[in-house]
Amino acid sequence: MTELSDLTAVRLVEGYASGAFSPVEATRAALDRADTAQAAVNAFVRVDAESALEQAAEAERRWHRGEPAGLLDGVPVTVKDLLPLRGGPTLRGSRTVRADSQRWQEDAPSVARMREHGAVFLGKTTTPEFGWKGVTDSPRHGVTGNPYDPARTAGGSSGGSAAAVALGAGPLSLGTDGGGSVRIPASFCGVFALKPTYGRVPLYPASPFGTLAHVGPMTRDAADAALLMDVITAPDARDWSQLGPVPDGGFREGLGDGVAGLRIAYSPDLGGRVPVAPDVAAAVRRTAEQLAELGAHVEESEPARELLRGSAAEEAFHVLWFSGAARVIQHLDPEQRAQLDPGLLEICERGARYSALDYVAAVDVRMALGQAMGAFHASYDLLLTPTLPITAFGAGLEVPEDSKYTRWTGWTPFSYPFNLTQQPAASVPCGLDRDGLPIGAQLVAARHADALVLRAAHALYESGAADLPAPRPAPRPAPRPAATPGGS
Template identity: 75%
Template sequence: MTDLADLTATDLVAGYASGAFSPVDATRAALERIERVDPAVNAFVRVDAEDALGRAAESQERWRRGEPAGLVDGVPVSVKDILLVRGGPTLRGSLTVRAEGQAWDEDAPAVARLREHGAVFLGKTTTPEFAWKGVTDSPRHGVTGNPYDPQRTAGGSSGGSAAAVALGAGPLSLGTDGGGSVRIPASFCGIFALKPTYGRVPLYPASPFGTLAHVGPMTRDARDAALLMDVITGPDWRDWSQLDRVTDGFRDGLGGGVAGLRVAYSSTFGSQVAVDPRVAAAVRNAVERLADLGAYVEEADPDVAEPVDTFHTLWFSGAARVVQHLGKEQREMLDPGLREICDQGARYSALDYLAAMDVRMALGQRMGRFHNRYDLLVTPTLPITAFEAGVEVPKGSGQHRWTAWTPFTYPFNLTQQPAASLPCGLDADGLPIGVQLVAARHADALVLRTAHALYEAGIAEGIRPTPGGS
């Protein structure tokens, strides 16, 4: 018999509608899975089983009456502990955030939309302190391990969400992405994640990292991501930069296929990046699948000159702003790496920041020109697979910051384009490999449609960890 914890959100909703099982059944299965797998990976900050089962019972009654509240009524979901969920604290992985003395009575926009649609909240997932880096460990909650090997990193900064989805601890999760933070852990953990066009999913409170930061779905596949996008893109007056809602919805065109699409394949960003040969081979196989499905594919590198200094200026300045209010004693409580980039960010001037914005705008224009010729850009999500947990960079790499091993992800936060990661294979150690799909701004539906076509073609077949860890 199929364990309900292994079903997608789409399959759960279909089962509720047919009466095959109930939201209470699915929620119990998810909670039992958390109890079994979380001690090995440390994906959850907090789980509220009593509240989840109460909401599931309410959902079950709505389904019994034939009156579901919305698209994901009764579906178990988790939320990265960066986003507000009313009724409990949002601690952001930091010892400097106090749980007491605050009302915690407000939902982030995406959370509010999920609540309106009847979702069952399981709990909050782990994040590095203030979501500052591409792996998930924090002074407050420790290290999050990879579902395939808990001694390796889940990636970050949405590592808890990725590990939870991969292990069946709820099929849907909300993550945030400021430089790859849904795509990095999706690649390392073998799940799907989308960084939507900036503004497509409303965000509140505004991120200190400004318009680099996006909210995105983390799911088992593209079909579930389209479902979640149809929920969380609902308007919210608290985000003044939000885009108009997509009229047709993201599920409507999901089955349109890729025949005739103009696809650019860049394996190394013009030889700027050293890619593990096992990663390169798996990504090339994904590109060949697109060609077999009718896409026109050619190798072409976007004109993306190494923008890491530009990204660091914006990212480190944002980090400095996050901790600006802290006194000396509180600063000593911070993750040492975070403290280091905050000190660097505080030294930038307004002119430095504006110069970085000039570079960012020019990069956006170049990518706009690139997408006049190509509908889609395909790259590896990451040049490597998951490395040892608890460190910012692979040991012995000679690298210093996480951006050194994420060259394919953070540029598209600068340009605000939609970008997704989906699994396309396993390396010799059985660790997932991710392929990244990037489209022009506002072409989120195209990214989802292409990812769905690859899933339907079997690109991710067999890529699931064993529940309970390795």
């Protein structure tokens, strides 16, 4: 029998409507899994069981009256601790952030939309300090491990959200993605994540990383992501850069239309700067073959080869990312800076040395890459790549041990380019490596074609190509700081 904590949000809402089970039952099951996720991998900053059960009871009463609040009424959800959630502080993984200096009465736009639709908030999930890197460990909350092997990293910077979803602590989570931060942990943890077109999901407070930063759903499957997108894309006046209204029908309409006739470019290594592990390459190639069997026209092709094969895109991303990080800590005094993650301090010091001309030159590279990808999508509806060239490595490390990489961007060459171009990109599970660790395939579309990414991903789920065995981790091998229920 399927446990309630293993059901998708779509199936939970169907069960509430039919009376098969209740929001309180589902929330209790999710809270039990949150305990497991915390003991096994340190996924949470804060779990508020009392508040969650109160919210679930209110949802249950609404369902009994036949008056659900919205699309997510009674569904247990989690939120990355970079996004404000009313009722508690947003600590951002940093010992320099004081809980008592914050107003706790405001939700981020995406959180507010979920609340309006009746979501049940279990708590906040872990992030590296200020979300600066592609793994999840922080001075304040310790290391987040991988659900499939707690000694490995969950990825980042939305690692706590990916681990929570993978372990059944709510089927939906909100993450942020400035260089791969929903797709990286989704790939490592075997869940689905979408980085929408920039501006499609309103963001507030504004990110110091500017227009690289996106809010996106992290879910069990593409159908749940489409459901969540229909909620969180509603407008919010606090974001001056948000896009216009969502097209008629939203993201669930046409989700089941399949991929027959779509033109899909398959790029095994996106220019070949970083070698792809054999197990990863084989799994993503099988995904290409599966899409072809489903009726898509798939051919091998390399987009924007000149920009992606060289170092121009990476260097441009570093200028924009490191400058943003420097801005984050600009107000800190020397004593506070001494409390920061040493890697974060290093990139901030580098970012502070860039000039305005360096920044504008990086924007020029960004525009050229965007133009190249725009031309590429005149020929192809979708691009398929590995999400990452590797599977999860040791927890607590920024880069794989004994690797040639110095920063996390070295092993994430397939993710950050699409933050530069602002395109929608998703990570879909596509298999396990020989060590039983998840592998992700990335689907990318032209700007504003988010629904097309979801549609192709849904076709892979419907075919069974995206199904992975659920993780059942043992407790983590070394103690790490634990979240305090209801605390800060």
